[in-house]
Amino acid sequence: MNPEHDYGTFESDQRIVAHSRYFAGLMGSYFFVRLRDEQKIVGARCEKCNKVFWPPRSTCGRCFSVLSLENLTEIGPLGTLETFTIVKYREPVHPRKAPFVYGIIKLDGADTSMVHFVDGVDFQKLAPGMRLRPVFANKRNGNILDIDHFEPLDSY
Amino acid sequence: MRKNVAIIGGGQTHHAARRHDVNQVELVNEAVRAALADAQMTIDEIDSVLFGNMEFFEGCHMTDCWLVDGSGAYGKPGLKITTGGTVGATIVGAGVHHVASGLFNKALCVGFEKQEEGDTGAILSGVAHPLFGRSLAGAAVGYFAMMATSYMAAWGAKEEHSAMVAVKARQNARKNEYAHLKLDISIQDALNSRMLSYPIRMLDMCPASNGACAMILADEKTARDRCAKPVWIRAMDTAHNEQFELDWRDVTTKKPIFSRVSASRLYRKLGVDDPSKYFDVFEIYEPATWAEMVWYEDLALCRPGDGFKLVENNMTAIDGPIPVNPSGGVLSTNCIGASAMLRIWEAALQIRGDAGGHQVVSKDIRRALATAYGGTNWTVLTALSGTMDD
Numbered sequence A: 001m002n003p004e005h006d007y008g009t010f011e012s013d014q015r016i017v018a019h020s021r022y023f024a025g026l027m028g029s030y031f032f033v034r035l036r037d038e039q040k041i042v043g044a045r046c047e048k049c050n051k052v053f054w055p056p057r058s059t060c061g062r063c064f065s066v067l068s069l070e071n072l073t074e075i076g077p078l079g080t081l082e083t084f085t086i087v088k089y090r091e092p093v094h095p096r097k098a099p100f101v102y103g104i105i106k107l108d109g110a111d112t113s114m115v116h117f118v119d120g121v122d123f124q125k126l127a128p129g130m131r132l133r134p135v136f137a138n139k140r141n142g143n144i145l146d147i148d149h150f151e152p153l154d155s156y
Numbered sequence B: 001m002r003k004n005v006a007i008i009g010g011g012q013t014h015h016a017a018r019r020h021d022v023n024q025v026e027l028v029n030e031a032v033r034a035a036l037a038d039a040q041m042t043i044d045e046i047d048s049v050l051f052g053n054m055e056f057f058e059g060c061h062m063t064d065c066w067l068v069d070g071s072g073a074y075g076k077p078g079l080k081i082t083t084g085g086t087v088g089a090t091i092v093g094a095g096v097h098h099v100a101s102g103l104f105n106k107a108l109c110v111g112f113e114k115q116e117e118g119d120t121g122a123i124l125s126g127v128a129h130p131l132f133g134r135s136l137a138g139a140a141v142g143y144f145a146m147m148a149t150s151y152m153a154a155w156g157a158k159e160e161h162s163a164m165v166a167v168k169a170r171q172n173a174r175k176n177e178y179a180h181l182k183l184d185i186s187i188q189d190a191l192n193s194r195m196l197s198y199p200i201r202m203l204d205m206c207p208a209s210n211g212a213c214a215m216i217l218a219d220e221k222t223a224r225d226r227c228a229k230p231v232w233i234r235a236m237d238t239a240h241n242e243q244f245e246l247d248w249r250d251v252t253t254k255k256p257i258f259s260r261v262s263a264s265r266l267y268r269k270l271g272v273d274d275p276s277k278y279f280d281v282f283e284i285y286e287p288a289t290w291a292e293m294v295w296y297e298d299l300a301l302c303r304p305g306d307g308f309k310l311v312e313n314n315m316t317a318i319d320g321p322i323p324v325n326p327s328g329g330v331l332s333t334n335c336i337g338a339s340a341m342l343r344i345w346e347a348a349l350q351i352r353g354d355a356g357g358h359q360v361v362s363k364d365i366r367r368a369l370a371t372a373y374g375g376t377n378w379t380v381l382t383a384l385s386g387t388m389d390d
Ligand SMILES: [Zn+2]
Pocket: A046, A047, A048, A049, A050, A060, A061, A062, A063, A064, A065
């Protein structure tokens, strides 16, 4: 080794590709099949807490009650925009090309909200409280994107 | 606390967007050696090493194993901790419990992130629920942007208030030799910076930093024997919100918000009446400007809806009555696994009077509060004091 020599900083560029397979569980399976086949959205009611949760789940995180298929209840399809952001920058991890709108949408009859895209809206008119309806995808395969996006009720 | 625990030393790296001069082991070692030197201690004297970062942000798992040479954990008992943005504070929590249990007298806590080496954005989308969230998930900016929209709509705050926080952080960072973003910016610069995700602009958001922080915790006897300026851990509290709230915050919500719940539990433990008077300085976890204003309200430094007025009136400036983040905070340096520990370490430095250029000099610093976020609703709070009488 020659201490007089500048060896610089060495780096190595790498890429990892990983595959996964997830199971939706008791309540999740019901949710995705009904969404795909019937375009219905369900949540789970905890009687003890008197709350309807989306996504539906088998344990109430708040009171730890066991919830099962009898606790499933249809919610929405209309909902209210609670808050939003307009994504203006492009990033490889983004699911869409900017600009696009993320909304937090509380479906009628639910106590928790859903993140989804809001399309067909004038950015200047976006405001919490706006009423929205879901637009279902034509080709549905049991994915949260079987709801393609939400759009303002007024333009419908 | 069953047994008293003190911070008897600590250190940090020079944080930056690029640290091509070091690998991960060397980066971690830079902070560990600084902490040992500060505590005037050798690695042989350390009983246990608590180590953490955010899993896979630099493309490698089991960093506690791979970085053992740098952390000094070789052959020693210890744990690896990974809890999102709260990592650094959770490591300290684990260290405090180790020492408070009486099983260990000297615990070394180490947190780091070398963000330039991995794909933080892609790995973050893996934090989203694989079925209900991942096909929609973007980078972290969106979560804070939605909180900001809600904050503006609910309380009438303006983009200017966000810009004031952005400027305060970077002007404070200029006084901190270790900070990453030392920017001499104005409110107009912040308002003119590129819009990322409305209403969050480039300068409203934290950077991706490389850096590490290390701290040595000790029992009361060791602390009194070995340390001229021990800083006492007076209380810690942690709480988690429901996962499917997906990290967003409706600031007006009646729902239990666990940063608030956690703060009230901690205040009850310490008998705090008015936190804005009880604590002399705050080091809070604010990856975005708006998060800082929400923290003011969650910590009850003001009434709900008044957070933006604190910054408008310079109340939280380094020379204001409630100094918040004299270090420049997460907005100026975000090496994720180290960030929450840096809040605690910077708070300790303020109490010791050793913060250097960003030392609060307008008042005597006896007590400090440090906070941490994982997502935006996962909370760790740490209260510190200079003496056990405070
Ligand atoms: Zn319940």
